[in-house]
Amino acid sequence: MSIDLESRKPVRPRPRIAITLGDPNGVGPEIVLKCLSDSRLMKFFDPIIVGSAEVLRKHAEVLELPLPELQVVGDVPERITPERLVVVDVTGGKAPEVEFGKITAEGGKLAMESVRRAVQLCLDGKADAMVTAPISKEAISLAGYREPGHTEFIARLTGTRRYTMMMVSDDLRIGLVTGHIPIWDVPKRVTRQAILETIEIIHESLIQDFGIDRPKIAVLGLNPHAGDGGVLGREENETIIPALEEARRRGYLVFGPFPADSFFGIGAYRLYDAVVAMYHDQGLIPFKTLAFESGVNYTAGLPIVRTSPDHGTAYNIAGQGKASPGSMRSAIYLAIDIARRRKERQQAAAATSSSAAAS
Numbered sequence: 549m550s551i552d553l554e555s556r557k558p559v560r561p562r563p564r565i566a567i568t569l570g571d572p573n574g575v576g577p578e579i580v581l582k583c584l585s586d587s588r589l590m591k592f593f594d595p596i597i598v599g600s601a602e603v604l605r606k607h608a609e610v611l612e613l614p615l616p617e618l619q620v621v622g623d624v625p626e627r628i629t630p631e632r633l634v635v636v637d638v639t640g641g642k643a644p645e646v647e648f649g650k651i652t653a654e655g656g657k658l659a660m661e662s663v664r665r666a667v668q669l670c671l672d673g674k675a676d677a678m679v680t681a682p683i684s685k686e687a688i689s690l691a692g693y694r695e696p697g698h699t700e701f702i703a704r705l706t707g708t709r710r711y712t713m714m715m716v717s718d719d720l721r722i723g724l725v726t727g728h729i730p731i732w733d734v735p736k737r738v739t740r741q742a743i744l745e746t747i748e749i750i751h752e753s754l755i756q757d758f759g760i761d762r763p764k765i766a767v768l769g770l771n772p773h774a775g776d777g778g779v780l781g782r783e784e785n786e787t788i789i790p791a792l793e794e795a796r797r798r799g800y801l802v803f804g805p806f807p808a809d810s811f812f813g814i815g816a817y818r819l820y821d822a823v824v825a826m827y828h829d830q831g832l833i834p835f836k837t838l839a840f841e842s843g844v845n846y847t848a849g850l851p852i853v854r855t856s857p858d859h860g861t862a863y864n865i866a867g868q869g870k871a872s873p874g875s876m877r878s879a880i881y882l883a884i885d886i887a888r889r890r891k892e893r894q895q896a897a898a899a900t901s902s903s904a905a906a907s
């Protein structure tokens with residue numbers, strides 16, 4: 549292994565991806581096991597499973613899925629070999645019983661402590677990115693966590709104030725001005741500042757993480773028909789249009805606000821590098837309709853790389869072997885791509901600054 553002279557961090561031939569198993573009673577461990585047995589995918593990275601070896605074994609046994617030989621560790625080893633699957637066990641030997649389809653505080657705690665550990669591995673440079681299998685918002689709330697989901701939890705753990713949930717598929721990237729909040733709370737959180745910040749985060753991410761030079765961003769309205777000139781709501785005229793004018797003054801290529809229904813109806817999303825939606829379901833309903841089995845949930849704005857499948861714990865099919873690994877597979881591919889792109893950008897910037905210093 550060589551050393552990157554600028555960052556002093558080891559340059560690994562294959563990225564190390566920390567993968568959390570999610571809620572032990574949902575489909576998380578199943579979709580992870582299915583991905584691990586996909587030889588095309590496994591060529592591109594070294595997995596570090598974070599969670600519980602016992603839970604992984606139980607899912608493999610019940611679902612009759614292949615389980616590689618496990619190397620259960622407290623910390624990530626220097627060398628990872630394809631012969632043994634590294635599992636960073638966070639249970640201290642006390643894994644909860646797997647109860648398929650059941651919402652439990654123990655399941656929520658294991659899921660969140662796995663996320664905490666994976667974040668630390670990324671911050672310490674022991675993993676290059678993390679991919680999170682689904683958690684249950686009810687289970688984590690039962691376990692006493694105050695954040696509604698991964699996005700907010702990881703933002704807190706990494707000290708990130710500016711971030712957004714961005715859903716990513718081949719045809720559509722869509723980021724949210726507001727996230728996991730009740731619908732009645734949306735209008736007062738759709739402020740000029742929040743819209744501008746979301747545009748900035750998405751713009752930065754499109755350049756840094758997706759390699760798009762001059763990204764074009766479409767912004768949706770909040771009200772039906774984007775307010776119809778103020779007849780169907782005032783937020784467009786009072787908040788969204790002024791925010792877009794300010795964004796244009798700052799040099800962003802932003803368009804809109806578009807009425808959300810026809811924007812998707814005529815496929816206009818294909819003309820832009822990303823779309824900004826005002827609230828969760830405005831963005832996620834079209835997204836999941838277009839790409840449920842291949843879509844990825846990406847957290848833009850973090851100092852680390854985190855992706856996740858676009859679906860949840862699917863308790864209704866847990867333990868039955870029916871879960872599609874498609875979205876999890878896309879989440880792993882995207883994490884690999886973004887981690888590599890960020891590293892290449894860092895190396896290019898370091899090379900430029902050292903040649904400038906030398907001249």
Ligand SMILES: NC(=O)C1=CN([C@@H]2O[C@H](COP(=O)(O)OP(=O)(O)OC[C@H]3O[C@@H](n4cnc5c(N)ncnc54)[C@H](O)[C@@H]3O)[C@@H](O)[C@H]2O)C=CC1
Pocket residue numbers: 575579680681682683684685686698845856857858859860861862863864865870871872873874
């Ligand atoms: N990344 C994450 O951690 C996410 C977590 N959630 C959480 O998951 C829990 C359950 O959420 P729901 O709204 O019920 O959505 P869900 O995505 O778990 O399930 C919705 C429907 O899709 C099906 N489905 C989901 N994933 C599938 C797969 N891989 N293969 C085949 N069918 C699949 C389920 O069987 C169900 O019929 C909630 O607590 C929610 O907040 C939801 C989305 C993402």
Ligand SMILES: NCC(=O)COP(=O)(O)O
Pocket residue numbers: 683696697698699700832845856
């Ligand atoms: N709708 C996306 C979702 O619920 C997943 O949220 P997060 O756990 O990734 O924050």
